[in-house]
Amino acid sequence: MSSRGFSLVEVLVVIGIFLVLGAVVLPVAGNFYTSSSLEQESNNLVTALRSAHTRSLARFNNSAHGVFLEPAVVPPRYTLYQGVNYAGRQTAYDVVTILPPSFTLSTTIAGADIRFSAGPALTSDVGTITLTPSGQAPRIITVNKFGGIYEN
16 A cells, blocks of 8 residues: 655654754854854954044044943943043944843943044043953954054
8 A cells, every 4th residue: 555645753753853953042042143143242352443543543523432332221322422521522422332121331431421632533442341241252453542452
């Protein structure tokens, strides 16, 4: 007698194989997504810091520039601004970046305000900025007194 189709055992074996593959692939894919998200957010923050440094060095709009970090708000964010400090900035030039809610932002820089002087683009706001996605290793960004910005 010839039968068409698959038996119940064959269907269950195939479903079992797919479940095992899914259980193996999903955690790896999740870690890859978080890792690439950290890379992207870290690059964005470094770009904002370097942009503030470059604008100050070039005396763009004859002004100093900086980046203000807001680690205590949820989700955390930072603002690229024009002015001698965040409180005295020209809000029309603000560029606000909001981090994903799964990220935490912390800094050793007093006041969380990294200001670069117009012209030489030096800063006295030295220290580190730490970006940490939940459940992952942090990314540390260092700012030195000469305006150098380094990712660790």
